[in-house]
Amino acid sequence: MMKPSLPKGIRDFLPVEVLKRKYIFDTIEKVFRKYAYIAIETPTMENLDTLTGKYGDEGDQLLFKVMNNGDFLRKSDAEAFKEGDSLRFASSISKRGLRYDLTVPFARYVVMHQNDISFPFKRYQIQPVWRADRPQKGRYQEFYQCDVDVVGSESLMYEAELVKIYDEVFSELRLEVEIKVNNRKILAGIAEVSGLSDHFMEMTVIIDKLDKIGSEKVVEQLQGLHISEDTARGIISLIGAKSLDELSLAFRDSGVGQAGIEELKTFHSYFDLLECNNKVVFDPSLARGLSYYTGCIFEVKSLETEMGSIGGGGRYADLTSNFGLKDMPGVGVSFGAERIYDVMEELGKFPEDLSIAPDLLFVCFDQAGHLKAFQYCAELREKGLVCDVYPDHGKMKKQMKYADSIGVKYVGIIGDEELASGTVMLKNMRSGEQDAVIIEDLLMKIRMDYLNADSFKI
RNA sequence: GUGGUUGUAGCUCAGUUGGUUAGAGCGCCUGAUUGUGGUUCAGGAAGUCGUGGGUUCAAAUCCCAUCUUCCACCCCA
Structure with missing residues (x-):
């Protein structure tokens, strides 16, 4: 008899756990539908070349690859095998992989079905994704993402709508959160006025850690990008700005920075018309790692517990150009259902009358x-x-x-x-x-x- | 991917400097109670000590490898 076990980082769910998870998914889905988003599904597996190169080198490492069927060894890259080049050899015996997120498959979907859908296309998608990451708190190899996106419009109305959706879902779940808002163009402006335009990505990665490692460490790491301590401190003060007005002076020579300010003002002209329960704050230090964001970016943090972000998203100018479709802007946000579950469990926020028992x-x-x-x-x-x-x-x-x-x-x-x-x-x-x-x-x-x-x- | 941590009965965990037959609580099964659960009492079943090697007269205990758990880093939801 073999001892039953599961691959690492993936889980079974007991009936009561399924019930609680469904409660979260149903709450999220209800709000999505209310805002006129419609569901799509994409397959578990994609062609590997659809996925590779979209998430950076680190992301490629974390892709689950599916081995080819049949006599795949005959067609494998023997040279790569001899040289011990795992990555190259793997790609010679694997042409498919498990999806890593819902956004890239969605981009592929939009391109493939562009004649069958109407733009602006408002879709939501609640499906599991897989990452070969090392598991730890709030981090699994199989987990659900709940994405809402709208593609085919540049209107900042949607940014306001999506923040409202965040507010509504978390109000419904009775979780107190802070929704942080920033714009990649603000960050680009900061990079420009600091002479870091060529190191934009590195800069964003570093300043994103501000509340985690503190400003001194951030200054230290920024100096690693070959800028003076004064310039580094200047960046700290810029990302500490509490209002757009504080930045507009600094951005007088930065067109992109000014564009970021304009976008956030337009966002507010819509958003200020809405009632919101949760705190929505402008945070110039918010960066978000994913490189495809180009405009507004969002992140949701629980105010009641120490958990990483429980949601995030933003605008991307040309997500589909990878797949040959130009001028297809979009904006979307994602709910981290697994982390929301952990937070709700920790805080005892699930309704008491969730019952799995018969009458x-x-x-x-x-x-x-x-x-x-x-x-x-x-x-x-x-x-x-x-x-x-x-x-x-x-x-x-x-x-x-x-x-x-x-x-x-x-x-x-x-x-x-x-x-x-x-x-x-x-x-x-x-x-x-x-x-x-x-x-x-x-x-x-x-x-x-x-x-x-x-x-x-x- | 880097560093640390964990693994003993279905579950939660004891187990001394290596030394007879590896224990407890909970759960499970049987009975006290042939039409009554959640309380009590009595009895019972259940473990290749994660796995594979090694050291030793002797290994749950020491060593190595590997898998797993959890945590931090990197990155991320």
């Missing part, structure tokens, strides 16, 4: 009772009651113990007396009380109990 379980003593229970159960199911029949008659203790362990709210006992009188001995498993109820009244009796007592909430 009623029939138990009985002999075959005649069992058949009657089976019949009653079918009738009650027709009327919408979630009920079940214990599969074996006989040992009452065993049946009751099962009823208790699944948390069922009522047990219906059927024995000789009940058969003779057309009743069911209805036992309330919370209170322990029981009464003989004629079968016609059973459903009503249960419904009345439900209305009168909230004792059924777990």
Whole structure:
């Protein structure tokens, strides 16, 4: 016998966990649909060349590759094998991979189906993705992403709409968050006025760590890009700006910086018309690693717990040009469902009445009772009651113990007396009380109990 | 990918400087109770000590490798 196990970083889910996860997904999906986004799905596997080169070298390392079928060794790159070049050899025996995120497959989808969809195209997608990352807190090799994007429009109306969607979902989940907003053009402006335009990516990676490693370390690392300490400190003060006005003076010689300010002002002209429950703050230090963002960027942090970001997104000017379609701007955000789950679990924010237990379980003593229970159960199911029949008659203790362990709210006992009188001995498993109820009244009796007592909430 | 950490019964964990037959609690099964669960009592089943090597008269215990867990870094949701 083999010991059962799972590959690292991936998980099973118990019924109660599935229920909680569904609660999160359903909440998110409901809001997506309300804002007129529609669902699409893309396959688990993509061609490897669709995925490679889109996430940087690090991303390529983290792609799960699927080995070719058939006599793949014959066609493999023997030279790469001899040289011990894993990456090159792998690509010679693997032409497919598991999707790494939902955005790149979406870009591929938009290009392939451009004649079948109308723009602006508002889509959402809730599906698992896979990364061969080393697992740790809030980080798994298989996890769900919940993406909403709109492609085919440059309107900053959508930025406002997406921030509102964040606010609405997290309000619904009763999580207090801070939604950070910035614009890549602000960062480009900072790079420009600091003489770092050629090291833009490196600069953003460093300043993104500001709240993690502190300003001194950031200054130190920025100087590694061959700028003076004064310039580095200048960058710190720019990304510490609290308002757009503070930046506009600094950006008087930076066209891109000014464009960033304009975009954020336009964003606000829409966004300020909306009611929001959560804090939405301008944070010039927000960078986001993904290189395809070109305009506004967003990140959501939980205010109640120490968790990394639980959502992020932004605008990209030309996501689809990789696949041969120009001038297709888009903007989108993603919800980190796994981390949201962990945060909600930690804070005890799941609703108390999420229940996986049936309303009623029939138990009985002999075959005649069992058949009657089976019949009653079918009738009650027709009327919408979630009920079940214990599969074996006989040992009452065993049946009751099962009823208790699944948390069922009522047990219906059927024995000789009940058969003779057309009743069911209805036992309330919370209170322990029981009464003989004629079968016609059973459903009503249960419904009345439900209305009168909230004792059924777990 | 780098560094650290963890693994003993279904679960949570004890297990002394290496030394008889590896323990506990919970859970599970049986009975006290042949029409009643969640309480109590009595009894019982259950472990190749992650896996593979090595050292030793002797290894859960020491050494090496490997897998896994969790954590930090890199990066990210």
